[in-house]
Amino acid sequence: MNFKNPKINIISLEEVDSTNTYAKNLAKEGMDEGTVVIAKRQTMGRGRLGRKFYSPSGTGIYMSIILKPETDAESILLITTAAAVAVSQAIENVTGKSTLIKWVNDIYMNEKKVCGILCEGSFRDCHTLEYAILGIGINISKPDTPFPDEIKNIAGYILEKDDENIKEKIIEEVIDNFFNLYKNISKKPHLEIYRKRNLLSGKPVNIIQCDEIIDEGVCTGIDDDFAIIITKDNDTIKISSGEVSVKERI
Ligand code: BT5
Numbered sequence: 001m002n003f004k005n006p007k008i009n010i011i012s013l014e015e016v017d018s019t020n021t022y023a024k025n026l027a028k029e030g031m032d033e034g035t036v037v038i039a040k041r042q043t044m045g046r047g048r049l050g051r052k053f054y055s056p057s058g059t060g061i062y063m064s065i066i067l068k069p070e071t072d073a074e075s076i077l078l079i080t081t082a083a084a085v086a087v088s089q090a091i092e093n094v095t096g097k098s099t100l101i102k103w104v105n106d107i108y109m110n111e112k113k114v115c116g117i118l119c120e121g122s123f124r125d126c127h128t129l130e131y132a133i134l135g136i137g138i139n140i141s142k143p144d145t146p147f148p149d150e151i152k153n154i155a156g157y158i159l160e161k162d163d164e165n166i167k168e169k170i171i172e173e174v175i176d177n178f179f180n181l182y183k184n185i186s187k188k189p190h191l192e193i194y195r196k197r198n199l200l201s202g203k204p205v206n207i208i209q210c211d212e213i214i215d216e217g218v219c220t221g222i223d224d225d226f227a228i229i230i231t232k233d234n235d236t237i238k239i240s241s242g243e244v245s246v247k248e249r250i
Pocket of ligand 1 (some may be wrong): 138
């Protein structure tokens with residue numbers, strides 16, 4: 001694989017519990033920014049809030065990038081959103097297929113989730129980020145055995161048939177696109193494109209906390225700090241916390 005950024009160092013694994021956990025242990029040992037752990041299969045792929053990320057063998061990309069940003073805690077949200085833009089553009093550039101970003105960390109194609117992003121930070125104190133692990137899981141092709149019941153109505157994939165060439169190209173594009181944004185991350189170079197690809201734009205949404213609907217409204221945009229703006233009657237709510245998720249009302 002070829003990358004524009006000379007700092008990229010790929011570690012390829014057949015199987016791992018979670019590439020995020022593996023990369024975190026490397027970062028703790030002092031491994032450099034730009035180290036990318038890629039696995040063919042994860043036995044305990046993780047989503048946010050202890051959720052699982054189904055990671056079957058060979059049909060997906062499961063990767064984690066070690067980052068050592070110089071900015072503070074808010075950069076986790078910037079990294080997550082930049083990764084969403086990087087993945088969405090990579091899929092489009094390589095396959096010609098359009099995707100949309102569901103705030104804050106999911107990529108959707110034809111109303112199905114084809115990618116999830118999990119950025120985890122380790123903090124020296126409340127504000128100083130020691131390192132961040134950017135985890136990206138993409139369902140490239142139809143899994144050999146169908147998606148499990150709990151995600152069969154949610155999860156989708158990009159290609160009908162597995163294609164190692166396309167998979168490799170998507171990995172290269174994701175990494176190149178991401179680092180291109182990351183070098184100026186504090187200037188938020190991805191804000192406009194993130195807004196344009198906002199799946200929830202203009203849609204009625206539920207605001208969900210701890211699996212419970214706590215409020216509802218209409219998504220009226222993404223603010224300058226990547227918080228989602230939800231309007232209800234004449235009130236405007238902005239949500240930026242990773243512990244709040246927003247779902248479409250069916
Ligand atoms: C995410 O969390 O979607 C973040 C997923 C990050 C996965 C990558 S893979 C490489 C790295 N190593 C890891 O261990 N993790 C990262 P969240 O937004 O919380 O969504 C989780 C929810 O997505 C689950 O509760 C399911 O409903 C759904 N889901 C699980 N597996 C899926 C899949 N393969 N495709 C689509 N949806 C899935």
